[in-house]
Amino acid sequence: MISVIVPTYNERENLEELFERIARALDGREFEIIVVDDDSPDKTWEKAEELAKKYPAKVVRRRNERGLSSAVIRGFREAKGEILAVMDADLQHPPEVLPRLVEAIENGADIVIASRYVEGGKVENWYWWRKLISKGAIMIGRVALPKIRSIKDPVSGFFALRREVIEGVELNPIGFKILLEILIKGRYSKAVEIPFTFGLRNSGESKLSNKQILNYLRHLYRLMKWEGEIDRLVKFSIVGLSGVVVNEGSLLGFVEALGWDKRLAVIPATELSILNNFIWNDLWTFKDLKKNPVYLRLFNFHLAAFTGALVQWGIYLVLLYLGVNYLIANLFGIAFSFLVRFLFNRNITWG
Ligand SMILES: Nc1nc2c(ncn2[C@@H]2O[C@H](COP(=O)(O)OP(=O)(O)OP(=O)(O)O)[C@@H](O)[C@H]2O)c(=O)[nH]1
Numbered sequence: 001m002i003s004v005i006v007p008t009y010n011e012r013e014n015l016e017e018l019f020e021r022i023a024r025a026l027d028g029r030e031f032e033i034i035v036v037d038d039d040s041p042d043k044t045w046e047k048a049e050e051l052a053k054k055y056p057a058k059v060v061r062r063r064n065e066r067g068l069s070s071a072v073i074r075g076f077r078e079a080k081g082e083i084l085a086v087m088d089a090d091l092q093h094p095p096e097v098l099p100r101l102v103e104a105i106e107n108g109a110d111i112v113i114a115s116r117y118v119e120g121g122k123v124e125n126w127y128w129w130r131k132l133i134s135k136g137a138i139m140i141g142r143v144a145l146p147k148i149r150s151i152k153d154p155v156s157g158f159f160a161l162r163r164e165v166i167e168g169v170e171l172n173p174i175g176f177k178i179l180l181e182i183l184i185k186g187r188y189s190k191a192v193e194i195p196f197t198f199g200l201r202n203s204g205e206s207k208l209s210n211k212q213i214l215n216y217l218r219h220l221y222r223l224m225k226w227e228g229e230i231d232r233l234v235k236f237s238i239v240g241l242s243g244v245v246v247n248e249g250s251l252l253g254f255v256e257a258l259g260w261d262k263r264l265a266v267i268p269a270t271e272l273s274i275l276n277n278f279i280w281n282d283l284w285t286f287k288d289l290k291k292n293p294v295y296l297r298l299f300n301f302h303l304a305a306f307t308g309a310l311v312q313w314g315i316y317l318v319l320l321y322l323g324v325n326y327l328i329a330n331l332f333g334i335a336f337s338f339l340v341r342f343l344f345n346r347n348i349t350w351g
């Protein structure tokens, strides 16, 4: 059996067509529709209850709670199916895609995402800035959370999964992007994406606000913490600081004890600090991620250091050109170089 979970808030006008199209799309299969409505002022729940006389549906009217993710989680709890699907009520998620989601699960996938950003998928009539924000947000998410790196639309609100994926998993109900939460915390081995066209909202108003952007970043931070990525960042910083000590200390030794030329001694001193950082990162920061052979890790680590230096220098020059104070310009350069080196090493050297 398939449970189609539909969170709603003021979607009264969309329900009739939604139910009808879901029923037509899933004709011949056993299904139920679960509407989780947060006591909408337009009485969406009332309309849903009326439709439940005609269609296999269950209506949950939550009086004291609000929130998209928590509504979906509630829907999961109420659902009886082995396959759980989630979709919006406003018909931006065409019900006709549902059979393809179900088939993908029957063919062995644990999670199937109806995706706007795989080949063949698209978004209709969005202003360029909304596309930019959407794509940018996804890119940040994929970089911040290597586990979902291969997924093109990890924030889609339209997806299906096997019940086992979320059973016994503690999902955090905060935020708008429940799929992200599931992709990080769920128990699954195969997640696939199928393309679809995200259409225009049929009727009613968007609940998406600017607040959601900040919310999304907070959600990412929490998931990074859960994944241990924040720990890695901290370790990487500590190792970086130890590298500064090694660099300065060996430079001092080369110049004062060995009498080397100051202009050249900085090169072996830098190399020593790179080796120092490599060893500690290899033994500590990324100790669980040694997939590449050691010579490749060492080579990539040098490449990261070099790339970071170039980025630092580039940003420094650009900011100087823009009239920024040179010390502040350098600080920005250092910060970006740090980020670039961390991401390079996390995703490539130990990726
Ligand atoms: N139960 C519940 N449902 C919600 C809540 N907020 C949004 N929804 C529903 O979640 C779905 C997605 O919300 P939308 O406002 O359509 O978000 P969106 O599709 O990103 O934005 P638009 O493109 O403007 O429609 C819709 O079915 C909403 O009714 C909420 O707080 N509680």
Ligand SMILES: [Mg+2]
Pocket (backbone or CB within 6 Å): 088, 090, 092, 201, 206
């Ligand atoms: Mg919508």
